[in-house]
Amino acid sequence: MRAYEELLGELFTVVPPPLMLLILLAVTALVAAGWYFFPAWIPRRLPRFTWRRQRKPRTKRIKRAKRSTEKQATSSPETVKQTRSSLADQLAGQGRYAEAIRERLRDTVADLTRAGVIDPEPGTTAAELTTDATTGRPGVGPALTGATGLFSGVWYGRAPAGPGDDQRMRELTTEVRDTLDAGEGR
Incomplete structure (x- = not known):
């Protein structure tokens, strides 16, 4: 002390x-x-020591990067539509009709977004989606109302979905897409 x-x-x-x-x-x-x-x-991670792992030569990495950008450039909105539709068709083929209906509605929302009719935000309900879309383009109203009603009945009302429901959803989404392509209801 x-x-x-x-x-x-x-x-x-x-x-x-x-x-x-x-x-x-x-x-x-x-x-x-x-x-x-x-x-x-504080550093996010410890420094790496390069002698532990041999890197690939730079030319191979550049070639691989070019190939990946070429693949990305070839995907178009039409390819995305076909992929989404084929996913919905696959789900319907497996007997998962409720998921196929959900996928078809997602495809329709993507089409409406690409067309500039709606600007969806996370948490948007099917009713809000219909209201926003019919405000922007009234021609899609009846078909979209039917599609969102069918979706809500299956997903929220827990109604069993069957092949007829999937076919009806396919018709409604095709009608919405045709209305968007024709430019009606502006």
């Missing part, structure tokens, strides 16, 4: 108490700032 008192006595003879208080406040502020901004100054 005596050594501690002698250390403090020596320290206060060299550094005046007001300056010591200022230094302690500065150190406290630095610790608090470090604590507050903790994740920003």
Whole structure:
């Protein structure tokens, strides 16, 4: 205990108490700032050592990148439509009619979004979707109302879906798509 008192006595003879208080406040502020901004100054991961893994030559990586951009460039909105429709057809072929109905409605929402009729947000209900679409383009109203009603009955009303429901949904979504392509109801 005596050594501690002698250390403090020596320290206060060299550094005046007001300056010591200022230094302690500065150190406290630095610790608090470090604590507050903790994740920003800690590295996200340990550094990698390159000798553990041999990298592929740069030319192969460039060729692979070119091939992937060529594949991306070939996908068009028509390809996306066919993929979505084929997914709905696959689901219907497996007897999963409720999921096929949901996929067909998703396809219709994507078409309406691409056409600029609606701007869907997460959490949009089927009724809100119909209201927004008929406000933007009244010609799609009857078919879209039928499609969202069928979807709501199957998904929210838990009505069993069958092949007839899937066929009806296919007809309604085709009608909405034809109305969009024709540009009716503007």
